[in-house]
Every structure is written in structure tokens, then in C-alpha cells.
Amino acid sequence: MIGALGGINLDFVGGIVGVVLTLMVFSYLLGDNPAYRLALHLFVGAVSGYAFGVVSWEILIMRVGVPLLLGQQYALLIPLLLGVLLLIKVVPKHAFAGNVSVAFLVGTGTAVAISGAVLGTIVPQVSATARAAAPASGANTPVGWLDGLLVVAGTVCTLLAFGYIGRRRRERPVGCAWPAAVVTHVGRWFLVVAFGVAFGGAVSAALSVFVGRVQYLIDFVTGLA
Amino acid sequence: MVECLVCGTPNAQADTVCANCGAQLAGGSLAAAPALTTESPVLDQVSNPDVGHPDPRGGPSTEGAAQGDWLAQLLAASGDDTEVTGPAASPGEGFQQPELPIWLRDLSPEEVGPAADVEMPVPGDEGGPAGEPGEVGLLAPDVGPDDLNELAALSGASAAMLSWGGYSNQAERDAAVDAGLALLADELAAGDLEDDLLAGAIPVSAQEGLVGPAPQWGSAMAASELEVGGTGLDGLWDGPEANLAGQPIADWLSVESSRGASLVRGSPSAAAAVALPGLGEARADVTGETLLARAHLIEELASRPSTPRRVMSRRSLIGRSDRLMRLLVPAVLVAVVVLALVAPLGAWGKLVAVRLPAGYPAGPARMYDVVRHVGRGDKVLVAFEYGQAEADELDLVAAPVVRQLLVQEADISVVSTRTDGLVAARGLLRETLGGMVASGAIRDSDPGERYAVAGYRPGDAVGVAQMLHADDPPDLVVVFAARAGPLRWWVEQSRAMVDPPVIVAGTSAALEAVTSPYFGVDAGQLAGAVSGVSGAAYYERIAKLEMDQPAARRLEVLAAGNLAIVALVIVGAAASGLGGARDSRGGRM
Known part of the structure; x- marks a missing residue:
């Protein structure tokens, strides 16, 4: 209460x-x-x-x-000063004073984001994909090898689906060799499935929130009785 | 007697300078004006009606022969058929001395000064004796919309034009006139000016900001335009058209031109345009260049075909089936959800009752295993990365985990990179503690002893990195996220540490595809993951918590809702298929 x-x-x-x-x-x-x-x-x-x-x-x-x-902590005067300089950007005549703050923000944010993306996403995901392709990864389950194969194939095909490189052929439209075309097509189907999963999750989440709101209304009405 | 145009003092016919104010009596302007000859391309139209007048946009016009009687009246007003003189020239026999406007009288003694010393501003020249535009009766640049400001700037050209003194030669003046007319015609064609004026977007104060009042003829014309068919021309002109006062507007408009009449009668823009400040304020020169300019404007407008606006109502864009579907889908969903929540499901309930598989999925099982090993006093950082809008779903995910941590008396610190995350955190912790006290799981519910709100931390990924690199790093990080960004920040920044902490995540169902790569394929970035209501129901069952299992109950209602959605999709597809078949048959017929 x-x-x-x-x-x-x-x-x-x-x-x-x-x-x-x-x-x-x-x-x-x-x-x-x-x-x-x-x-x-x-x-x-x-x-x-x-x-x-x-x-x-x-x-x-x-x-x-x-x-x-x-x-x-008198060192806090530095971020306070940077913040004040950032506020000065609202005055066009003196907007240049805030460039230092913007540069600091962009530089720091970029450095942190890049290091995080490389060390926290790219390297672990590539390593995990490589491990999934290893025969030992599917030793615990009967279809473990299929799981690893799907992971590797899905990753490779999906990445290649975004390669828009073709070769001009005489009297034929620009295209790539048929193996590359097959891989690209498979990658697009992986993308379709991934988008479908994401959409299904979004619908489920929205429906869950909707149910929660209706539950709230019902609880309130029943609480009045 | 010749009346001074500056101060209104009557002077002798032979006088060339006003005895009162010293202004020259040669014309109705402030400075001596050169004689206007037929070399002017504008006046060529007057003296040679057979020659098409130049289009203000530069293209020749072939409408000169259709100008009608109004040209004859203009020529009559000028007093000379072969050499038309401007207001500054000596008035001829037919020249009727215009009445001096009030604003000009007000200006003359103090601000204008002797006529010989006055230099009227030219377009783009902000200096000069007239000072700022507002001092010569123009709209200030910072009032009114941009289109009016542009017109106000051009009205400076109009004022200079009327004075005959602001231009070095005839061609420059004519070019300014044509440019102003073209811009005004564009504004009228676009309809912006019309909308602004009619909708009252231009404040009255801005219009009254003129030094002099709006000309009477303009006001009368605007009023009569709004009352089409009535008479509103009393006192409209002091010139040759004065005999038309009191006549219906259509009669007067026939004087101008038949097409101009139809234009003005059908569209209020013409009246509004003529009533514009700057172009119409020089009532004193109504028999001179202003009248010619006005006629030129009307002719230009009349030569343009009117393009009616195509306004389609929003309702007409939505078909009947769309409206029906928009009502049917939510109605069905609401009915199903309410029934599933309040009514006993009975036999129908068996259809939607969720039977969770006997086995445990890896995500909730590993997450429970991680949380179970948290000992008393272990430092646990709980990040609430969702707000009240997502709380209806994420609270179900977070509640069993938080309850388990509270039971195990972990040292909980609540943080968030969202300002509204702390609201959701406080609400959930308060409810969870209350429920635990009620069930006897704990004795007291003093929040200060159970958890600490470390607060909001700005900076997104930078803020996350700061929290992880604190002097006392956490043993376990629990992230409850409704969006992909905060989850990625926590995972990436923890992996970027030399000694990364263990991270588990409870996410929305919409993020299951985002969470899976971090948890699956042995990436090891997440030690456990619970996604959506189904994951929460699994976690409740694994933890065997001595409490109600709201996630399991919610899962049944979700199943009913999903069933309704599937039914709606099938019905919609069938209806669409039948409708398509009927349309195709109709198309063949």
C-alpha cells in the first residue's frame, strides 16, 4: 500500500x-x-x-x-566543465566550444563499443562456430553433428547472402557462378527463418503485455467488488 | 490648387515646392520622379494593347488582345494615350489627385523629412533613411511566416517603385515589379498564402504592424470576396473606378477582366493577395503604377488554369474490409483473453492447456543452476533494463530469479542504464518482498537489508563498463532486458574484462533470437538464459518455488491468444481467397 x-x-x-x-x-x-x-x-x-x-x-x-x-573529488570539475561546454552548443555563435565535449564523447564511446564488439561478440562467436564444426562437438548427442553443421552452414551462407558481387557475362545478366548462387539462396532462407523467429517472438511478447494489461483491468474491477 | 502629397497642404498651381513641408509638388511621391515613358515593357502593354505583355516569368504571353475594357480605363486614368506618366509626373486633365493615406501623413513630418533628401530603399538594401523595413510599413522579418517575409521584402521594392526614386533606371524597376508579381503569383498558386491568410495564421497584430492601415480597397475587396454576390465596393476606389462603388462585385470584376472575375469569385486567394501589405498600401498611387501592377497580377493569375486540390479523406483510403478487420481482430483477442482469465476453461481448457515437456530446456536449467550456487553475501549485480511498458512481460521473467536471490540472501545491487528501469525494479522488488513475507519465506521485508539500489548509470556501453570495472566487481551479473542493445552491452563489456564475471540473462520473447547465439553453440557468453513467459514458466517449475506460478498461468492465456490468432489468420486467408476468386470472376465478366 x-x-x-x-x-x-x-x-x-x-x-x-x-x-x-x-x-x-x-x-x-x-x-x-x-x-x-x-x-x-x-x-x-x-x-x-x-x-x-x-x-x-x-x-x-x-x-x-x-x-x-x-x-x-575536485577531478569532477573536468566532466562538469565538459558538460557546460556541451550546453554552450545551443548558442550557434559559440557552438565551437562544445566540440571538445563531443569529441570526447564520440571518441570514448567508439573505443568502448569497438573493443566490446571485437572481444565480446566477434571473437567468441567465430570461436564458437569453429568449435561447432569440430567433430567432437556432437559427441554428446545423436544429432550433435547436424547441429554443428547447421550452425556452420547457416553462418557461412547467411554471410555470403550479403555479398553483392557478380560477373558480367556476355549476353546474359550479371550474376555469379551457380555454386555461389546456391549458397546465397540458402543463406536467404536462413534469414527468412531467423526473421520469422524474431517476428514470432515479437508477437508473443506483445500478446503477453496485452494479457498483462487485461489482467490488470480484471484485477482492479474484481478488487472493487 | 495642388495638394501636397506629403502634408496635404494646398498650394498654388504654379508652386513646385510645398509651402508647408518643402516637398516637391510634382507628384504624389516623396521625391521627384522621372517621367515614365512607353519604353517601359509594362507600359507598352498599356499603350499597345495588341502586343502581348511579357510574362513575369519571362515567357511571352499571347493574352494581350483579350485584356478588354479595363485597359482603356487604365489609359484614361493615366490621362495620356501616348505617354503615360507616373504619379510623379504632372497630372493631366484626367488625373484625379488621390487622397493621401494616413500612414504617409504620419510619416511625412518626422521620419521622411524633406522630399529632396529622401532616398527610398531598394530591394536588399537595409540601410537608407527609411531604416528598417518596419519603419516603412513592412512586416518585420521575424514576424509572420517565411512566405510573408519574402513578400514583405519584395514589398520594399513596391514601396521603392511607388516612390520612383529607388531605381537607377526603368529596367531595374520593371524587373523588381515582375519579380514581385511572379513570387506573389507562385504563392497564390501554391495556396500557402491563401491558407495562411484565411486560417488566421497571420496574426492580426502582424497585419496591423504596418505603419499605415491596410488600404480600404483591399479590405473591401476581401470582404466582398467572402460574400460573393454581395456589394462591398463602396469607397473601393477613388480613381476612375469609383463609379462602380455599390455595384455587385461581379460587375466590377468584369471591368478588370472576365477571367479575373471568375478567378476572384472562385478563389479567395486573389482578394487576399491584393490585400497584401506593401502591394496595396499605396492608395495614393492607385491610378498609376500600382493599378498597372495590380492589373498585371490579375491578368497573370487569370492566365493560369486553376488546379483544384485533390483532398482525399483518410476514411476513404481505408476499405470496409480493413475497418472490419481492425475491429474484429482486437474484439476476438479481447474476448478470448478475458474468457481465459476469468472463466473456467472446462473442456475447452484442455485444448489450450499447456503441458510443458518433461525435460528442462538448457537455458532455464543452467540459469537456475548458476543462481542456486550463489551463496550468502555474494555480490550480485541485477540490471533492470526494461521499463514499465515492458513490465507486464519481464516481471514474470524476473520475479522467480529475484525471489531465489532474496531467499539465498545474496548481496544484491540494483542498477540500470535506463532512467525508467529503476521504477520497474522498485515495483518488482516491493511486490516480491511482500509476497515472501506473506508466505513466510522471510520474516521481514526491510528493503534496505535485502538489496541496494545502486542507481541509474548513463553512458550506455560506457556506463556498463564502469559498473563492471568497479573496485568491488560482482560475482554474478543478472540482466533483465527488453531490448537488444543493453543485453549486448552487458555481454560484450563483461567479455572484454580480464576476469569476466558470470552473466545470466532474462529477456523478452522478442529477444530470443538475439539471446540464442550468446547462449547456444557453446559460445559461453551467457551462462544461462530465460526468454519470455515460457522460459519463466520453466524456471518456476525447476525452482519449485513456494509461491504462485504466474508465468505458468499466463502461459495458458497466451496459448489461448495464440490459438485465436491462428484462427483469425485462417479465417482471413479464407476470406481473402474467396474475395479474390469473386473479384477474378467479376473481372472476367
């Missing part, structure tokens, strides 16, 4: 607001209407306001302001 304020049950008020907003969002099923748009704007506004509050409190005040006031 959140509590009561002046005899008003805040849980009940919150439930009412939630039910009304849920119904307003569901009204989009009947077409675009002002109620849906109002709920949408409320959601966006609430999320933006909450984000501003979180960032202001947890970052600007608790992580920067308080340590500086207590004289503990």
Missing part, C-alpha cells in the same frame, strides 16, 4: 488513473482519437520528466554536486 493522504487511498486513485489511461490507449483500436493522443502525450511527458528528475538528482547532485561541495 502506498498509503493514504487525507483519507484518500492513493492506491485506489492510482488504480483508477491506470485503468483510465489503459482504456485510453486501447481506444486506438477504434482508430486514432484525442483520448489516445492524450494518453500518449501524458506517457511521453511523464517519462521525460522522470528522466530529467533522475538525471538531475542522481548525476548532477549526488555524483557531482555533493562530492564537489564536500571537497572530496
Whole structure:
């Protein structure tokens, strides 16, 4: 229970607001209407306001302001200065002052992302694919070799499906040799299956959220009785 | 008597300079104007009606012969058939001295000064005695839409044109006139100006921002245009057309041209355009160049075929079957879900009842195994990378894992790279603790003793790297993600560490295809994974938690919903097939 304020049950008020907003969002099923748009704007506004509050409190005040006031970490003046320079970019005349902050952000972010992608995705995935092709990988299960073969074939074919390299042939359209064409075709079928799985998962997730909302409405109504 | 156009003082006929203000009495402008001869291409149209007038866009026009009586009236107004003089020239017999507008009277003593010293601004020249455009009665550049600002800039050319003093030669003035007319015609053809004026997008204050009031003829014309068929021409002209005042607008428009009448009557843009500030404010010169320019404008507009806008309502774009489907699909889904939630399923329930396989899938089983080995005091970083919008699904996934961690009294730190992730985290932890206290699994529910909210960390991948490289690195990282990005950050940044922590993930069903490569094929990047409600149901069954199993119940409702979707797809495909067959038969007939 959140509590009561002046005899008003805040849980009940919150439930009412939630039910009304849920119904307003569901009204989009009947077409675009002002109620849906109002709920949408409320959601966006609430999320933006909450984000501003979180960032202001947890970052600007608790992580920067308080340590500086207590004289503990003067090094925090550097990110604070970079942040101020970034804000100056809103003034076109002095926008160049924020280039240092942007350069720092882009450089740091790129370095972290690249190192993470190489060490965290490419190398482990290539290694795992190579291990899947090894005969020893399917020793534990009867069709383990088929699993490894599918993994390797799917990876190779899917990567080759994005190769748009052809050869100009006399009096024939540009194309590639038939083995490459077969591999590309197989790769596209792997892509179709992957997209189908992803779409099925998205539908399942959306349906789960929908069921959750309906459950919320039913619980609220039954709670009133 | 000759009335001074600057101050209105009557002077003797022989005087050339006003006795009151010193302005020259040669014409109605502020400076002495050169005589306008028929060398002007515009005035060539007047003196030689048989010659097509040049199109403002540069192309020759063949409409000169159809100009009608209005040209004769213009010529009569000019007072000379062979040499048309501008307002600055000596008025002829037929020249009727126009009434001086109020704005010009207001300007004359203080801002304009002696006529001989005044230099009217030329287009693009912001300097000069007239100062900023607003001082000469133009819209300020920062008010009104861009199209009006452009017109306002061109109206500077109009004002200069009226003064006869801002151009070095005749050709330059004529070019400015033609350019202004062409731009105005484009605006009218595009309809933007019409919309702005009629919809009130141009504030009244902006229109009233002129030094002088809008000309009376323009207001009257606009009013009469809105009341087509009525009379609104009283006091419209002081020139030769004054005898038409009080007549129906169609009669007056026939004077201009028959096509102009149809244009103005059918489209409000013409009236709105003529009422534009700058082009119509010089009422004093209505018998001179302004009248010619206005006639030129109407002729130009009339020569263009009107293209009616093709406005299609949104409803007409949606077919009946689409509307039916849009209502039918959600109605069926809502009915099925509500029935599955509230009504006893009975025999029908056996159809959708989910029987999980006896075996355990690898993802939930390994995840349970990892979490089970977390001891008391082990540092566990729980990342809630989903918000309230995804909480209906992800809460089911996270609840059993969090409950198990709480039971095992792990040192839980809650973090998120999303600002709304902490809201979802607090809500889930509060409900889980409440349920555990109610079931007797724990004695108290003091959140401060059970978990710590480390807070929001910005920076995406950089923030994740900072959390992982803390002084006290975690023993286990549990990521609950609804999007692929945060899951990838956690996996990649942990693998980039020298001593990577163990990571398990609970994700949305939509991310199962993203999670599988990290978990499957022995990549080893994820030690365990639970995806969607089905994975949560497996985890509940593996953990044998002493609590309700909401994921298992949700799974049955999901199965009913999926069944309804499949039925709808089949019905839709059948209907589409039957409809297609009927259409093809109809096409053959």
C-alpha cells in the first residue's frame, strides 16, 4: 500500500488513473482519437520528466554536486566543465566550444563499443562456430553433428547472402557462378527463418503485455467488488 | 490648387515646392520622379494593347488582345494615350489627385523629412533613411511566416517603385515589379498564402504592424470576396473606378477582366493577395503604377488554369474490409483473453492447456543452476533494463530469479542504464518482498537489508563498463532486458574484462533470437538464459518455488491468444481467397 493522504487511498486513485489511461490507449483500436493522443502525450511527458528528475538528482547532485561541495573529488570539475561546454552548443555563435565535449564523447564511446564488439561478440562467436564444426562437438548427442553443421552452414551462407558481387557475362545478366548462387539462396532462407523467429517472438511478447494489461483491468474491477 | 502629397497642404498651381513641408509638388511621391515613358515593357502593354505583355516569368504571353475594357480605363486614368506618366509626373486633365493615406501623413513630418533628401530603399538594401523595413510599413522579418517575409521584402521594392526614386533606371524597376508579381503569383498558386491568410495564421497584430492601415480597397475587396454576390465596393476606389462603388462585385470584376472575375469569385486567394501589405498600401498611387501592377497580377493569375486540390479523406483510403478487420481482430483477442482469465476453461481448457515437456530446456536449467550456487553475501549485480511498458512481460521473467536471490540472501545491487528501469525494479522488488513475507519465506521485508539500489548509470556501453570495472566487481551479473542493445552491452563489456564475471540473462520473447547465439553453440557468453513467459514458466517449475506460478498461468492465456490468432489468420486467408476468386470472376465478366 502506498498509503493514504487525507483519507484518500492513493492506491485506489492510482488504480483508477491506470485503468483510465489503459482504456485510453486501447481506444486506438477504434482508430486514432484525442483520448489516445492524450494518453500518449501524458506517457511521453511523464517519462521525460522522470528522466530529467533522475538525471538531475542522481548525476548532477549526488555524483557531482555533493562530492564537489564536500571537497572530496575536485577531478569532477573536468566532466562538469565538459558538460557546460556541451550546453554552450545551443548558442550557434559559440557552438565551437562544445566540440571538445563531443569529441570526447564520440571518441570514448567508439573505443568502448569497438573493443566490446571485437572481444565480446566477434571473437567468441567465430570461436564458437569453429568449435561447432569440430567433430567432437556432437559427441554428446545423436544429432550433435547436424547441429554443428547447421550452425556452420547457416553462418557461412547467411554471410555470403550479403555479398553483392557478380560477373558480367556476355549476353546474359550479371550474376555469379551457380555454386555461389546456391549458397546465397540458402543463406536467404536462413534469414527468412531467423526473421520469422524474431517476428514470432515479437508477437508473443506483445500478446503477453496485452494479457498483462487485461489482467490488470480484471484485477482492479474484481478488487472493487 | 495642388495638394501636397506629403502634408496635404494646398498650394498654388504654379508652386513646385510645398509651402508647408518643402516637398516637391510634382507628384504624389516623396521625391521627384522621372517621367515614365512607353519604353517601359509594362507600359507598352498599356499603350499597345495588341502586343502581348511579357510574362513575369519571362515567357511571352499571347493574352494581350483579350485584356478588354479595363485597359482603356487604365489609359484614361493615366490621362495620356501616348505617354503615360507616373504619379510623379504632372497630372493631366484626367488625373484625379488621390487622397493621401494616413500612414504617409504620419510619416511625412518626422521620419521622411524633406522630399529632396529622401532616398527610398531598394530591394536588399537595409540601410537608407527609411531604416528598417518596419519603419516603412513592412512586416518585420521575424514576424509572420517565411512566405510573408519574402513578400514583405519584395514589398520594399513596391514601396521603392511607388516612390520612383529607388531605381537607377526603368529596367531595374520593371524587373523588381515582375519579380514581385511572379513570387506573389507562385504563392497564390501554391495556396500557402491563401491558407495562411484565411486560417488566421497571420496574426492580426502582424497585419496591423504596418505603419499605415491596410488600404480600404483591399479590405473591401476581401470582404466582398467572402460574400460573393454581395456589394462591398463602396469607397473601393477613388480613381476612375469609383463609379462602380455599390455595384455587385461581379460587375466590377468584369471591368478588370472576365477571367479575373471568375478567378476572384472562385478563389479567395486573389482578394487576399491584393490585400497584401506593401502591394496595396499605396492608395495614393492607385491610378498609376500600382493599378498597372495590380492589373498585371490579375491578368497573370487569370492566365493560369486553376488546379483544384485533390483532398482525399483518410476514411476513404481505408476499405470496409480493413475497418472490419481492425475491429474484429482486437474484439476476438479481447474476448478470448478475458474468457481465459476469468472463466473456467472446462473442456475447452484442455485444448489450450499447456503441458510443458518433461525435460528442462538448457537455458532455464543452467540459469537456475548458476543462481542456486550463489551463496550468502555474494555480490550480485541485477540490471533492470526494461521499463514499465515492458513490465507486464519481464516481471514474470524476473520475479522467480529475484525471489531465489532474496531467499539465498545474496548481496544484491540494483542498477540500470535506463532512467525508467529503476521504477520497474522498485515495483518488482516491493511486490516480491511482500509476497515472501506473506508466505513466510522471510520474516521481514526491510528493503534496505535485502538489496541496494545502486542507481541509474548513463553512458550506455560506457556506463556498463564502469559498473563492471568497479573496485568491488560482482560475482554474478543478472540482466533483465527488453531490448537488444543493453543485453549486448552487458555481454560484450563483461567479455572484454580480464576476469569476466558470470552473466545470466532474462529477456523478452522478442529477444530470443538475439539471446540464442550468446547462449547456444557453446559460445559461453551467457551462462544461462530465460526468454519470455515460457522460459519463466520453466524456471518456476525447476525452482519449485513456494509461491504462485504466474508465468505458468499466463502461459495458458497466451496459448489461448495464440490459438485465436491462428484462427483469425485462417479465417482471413479464407476470406481473402474467396474475395479474390469473386473479384477474378467479376473481372472476367
